[in-house]
Amino acid sequence: EEADVVIWVTDASRGVTEEDRRLSKLVPPGKPVVVAVNKIDRVAKPKLLPQMEELSKMLPDAEIMPIAAATRDGTHFVLEAAVKHLPAGDALFPDDQWTDRPTRFLAAELIREQILLAVRDELPHAVAVSIEEWARRKRRTTRRVRGHEKRNPIQPIVYMRACIWVERPTQKAIVVGAKGELLKNAGTAARQAIEKLLGENVYLDLWVKVKENWREKPHALKELGY
Numbered sequence: 036e037e038a039d040v041v042i043w044v045t046d047a048s049r050g051v052t053e054e055d056r057r058l059s060k061l062v063p064p065g066k067p068v069v070v071a072v073n074k075i076d077r078v079a080k081p082k083l084l085p086q087m088e089e090l091s092k093m094l095p096d097a098e099i100m101p102i103a104a105a106t107r108d109g110t111h112f113v114l115e116a117a118v119k120h121l122p123a124g125d126a127l128f129p130d131d132q133w134t135d136r137p138t139r140f141l142a143a144e145l146i147r148e149q150i151l152l153a154v155r156d157e158l159p160h161a162v163a164v165s166i167e168e169w170a171r172r173k174r175r176t177t178r179r180v181r182g183h184e185k186r187n188p189i190q191p192i193v194y195m196r197a198c199i200w201v202e203r204p205t206q207k208a209i210v211v212g213a214k215g216e217l218l219k220n221a222g223t224a225a226r227q228a229i230e231k232l233l234g235e236n237v238y239l240d241l242w243v244k245v246k247e248n249w250r251e252k253p254h255a256l257k258e259l260g261y
Contacts, residue, residue: 040067040120042113047101048077051089059093067120068097071113076103138233139166140260145228146197146241149221150210157209161202163249163259167242168196174238193233196240200249200259207243218243 041062045055062068070090075083087099098116102109128135143164150162174192178185199218201207211218218241226239249255 036063036066038066039122040069040117042069042071042117043097044071044073044104045086045090046074047072047083047086048074050082051086051093055090056093059090062094068094069113069116070094070097070099071104071110072099072101073104075101076106076108139169141232142166142169142195142229143197143260145232146199146221146225146239149225149228150199153212153217153221154209158201158206161206161250162210163200163261165198165200165259166195167198168194168240170194172238174236190236192236192238194238194240195229196242199241199243200246201243202246202248202250204245207245210243 043058043062045051072083072087072090078086083101087101090097090099100109100112100116102113104110134141143166147162147164150164151159154162170193172192172194173189178187199210201210209217222239222241225241226237229239230237246255249259
């Protein structure tokens with residue numbers, strides 16, 4: 036109820052469902068609402084218009100906007116519609132503060148991003164990441180000079196152990212990939228992104244574990260930061 040505007044995303048490929056009808060009744064009276072009817076690229080226009088008409092009857096004062104989020108078709112109209120309902124006011128954060136989330140959260144999201152980029156078509160929402168350990172350690176590497184091993188100076192490094200959570204053993208196999216290649220490649224990309232974020236060298240230790248049906252369990256969602 037404290038929100039300035041509600042952006043409600045529906046799935047055009049499913050049509051208006053009983054869940055949609057139930058949710059429409061939860062919107063506080065007088066609250067500005069923008070309904071984004073998503074996945075219009077998967078629905079023929081004759082089937083889309085009745086959906087928009089029904090949504091308009093459910094929420095007469097709402098702005099109904101057809102979009103295709105995957106291609107960003109129409110998404111800028113949703114943002115424009117939402118912005119016009121936002122009140123002007125003093126800045127809540129300094130200009131140089133671009134997020135209020137802790138670095139640990141951002142690191143977990145960078146890992147999750149790379150996993151989702153690799154497996155988005157197979158398990159788009161069944162992946163969560165938790166940082167289990169974050170410590171500063173020292174590392175000494177070697178280099179070969181004229182056939183001999185030479186020690187490099189000791190360098191500080193951020194050791195990060197992260198757990199990638201899925202819901203079923205079959206999903207774990209997908210995330211790991213053949214001979215571990217998918218996890219290795221995603222881990223490399225995530226490590227590079229985290230190093231850019233921190234400005235430090237990072238050793239990223241990734242594990243994949245199963246927590247059955249974690250999205251349906253309130254205590255599991257809380258543990259994973261949702």
